[in-house]
Amino acid sequence: MKRFCVRCGVEESKDTPIIDNLCPKCFVEVKGIVKPIDFIEIESCGICGAIRYNGKWYYPTTPEEAKLIVREVISSRINVAEDIKIVSLDIDLGRIAEGVANIILKISIHGKTTMDIVKSIPIRWRKTICINCRRRHGKSYTAIIQLRYLNIDGEVNKFIDEISEMFTDFISEISEVDNGFDIKVLDIHTATKIVEMARRRWRYVRIVESYGDVMRRSDGSRYARKYISIRIMNIKPGDYIVVSGVPYTVLSVDGDVVRLLNSDGVEEVMPMDILIKGYSKFRSKRKESYRSG
Numbered sequence: 001m002k003r004f005c006v007r008c009g010v011e012e013s014k015d016t017p018i019i020d021n022l023c024p025k026c027f028v029e030v031k032g033i034v035k036p037i038d039f040i041e042i043e044s045c046g047i048c049g050a051i052r053y054n055g056k057w058y059y060p061t062t063p064e065e066a067k068l069i070v071r072e073v074i075s076s077r078i079n080v081a082e083d084i085k086i087v088s089l090d091i092d093l094g095r096i097a098e099g100v101a102n103i104i105l106k107i108s109i110h111g112k113t114t115m116d117i118v119k120s121i122p123i124r125w126r127k128t129i130c131i132n133c134r135r136r137h138g139k140s141y142t143a144i145i146q147l148r149y150l151n152i153d154g155e156v157n158k159f160i161d162e163i164s165e166m167f168t169d170f171i172s173e174i175s176e177v178d179n180g181f182d183i184k185v186l187d188i189h190t191a192t193k194i195v196e197m198a199r200r201r202w203r204y205v206r207i208v209e210s211y212g213d214v215m216r217r218s219d220g221s222r223y224a225r226k227y228i229s230i231r232i233m234n235i236k237p238g239d240y241i242v243v244s245g246v247p248y249t250v251l252s253v254d255g256d257v258v259r260l261l262n263s264d265g266v267e268e269v270m271p272m273d274i275l276i277k278g279y280s281k282f283r284s285k286r287k288e289s290y291r292s293g
């Protein structure tokens with residue numbers, strides 16, 4: 001009497017052996033081939049691109065080398081169900097930039113039959129700093145973000161908490177200064193991300209970038225620190241402001257326009273972007289001292 005698959009009813013044949021009362025197709029569906037895995041995390045250095053595998057840092061010099069290491073990381077995480085042996089394992093990294101790796105497995109079940117399985121696994125990159133970069137940078141930093149507000153605002157402290165948690169490995173120091181914070185960042189990439197976050201957080205910011213003096217690292221290479229000034233333009237009614245040389249008192253802020261009162265008692269409506277470009281001095285209603293923009 002011929003055996004058949006208890007799940008789908010297919011009869012046993014040369015190409016379809018019955019294993020544990022199941023055909024190969026049902027066998028892999030019931031047993032699961034690759035043990036459930038939500039994603040594979042790959043740790044890489046945000047400064048030099050080194051990749052961590054088994055606790056060790058590897059320093060690829062070509063994209064091909066990098067792919068070899070990524071393959072090792074991925075294949076080390078693939079576990080198959082019991083009764084199944086991996087005959088060959090290919091990893092297609094064509095969509096790795098989108099965070100997906102395609103695993104192409106050839107498996108054998110009880111040594112009786114082989115099957116090809118294709119499976120997509122999400123890849124998550126975790127950016128940290130490798131041992132070499134940590135040593136080289138030490139306490140130094142390559143960018144300093146000078147975040148300044150016009151009026152003290154709970155959002156600013158929230159923002160500082162968020163970035164210090166999010167970029168903990170890339171920020172060497174955050175210090176509170178008059179009307180804001182200085183954020184010392186190890187790499188330009190992280191600095192750019194923080195600037196983008198600030199841009200999204202506050203509708204009106206004025207950003208000015210400049211470079212400091214050229215310096216030398218201990219390994220002899222030269223670099224210049226980047227200074228990024230982010231001025232959060234959170235003006236409030238009652239503030240005093242000088243725009244293009246004319247002093248005003250702020251009456252109200254209404255979306256994109258600000259109503260101002262000049263010293264002759266004449267009201268003026270000014271678009272926010274013109275105010276941001278032209279303002280030079282500012283005094284908060286709550287502060288006594290003037291400061292320059």
Ligand SMILES: [Zn+2]
Nearest residue numbers: 005008023026
């Ligand atoms: Zn079946």
Ligand SMILES: [Zn+2]
Nearest residue numbers: 045048130133
């Ligand atoms: Zn590194």
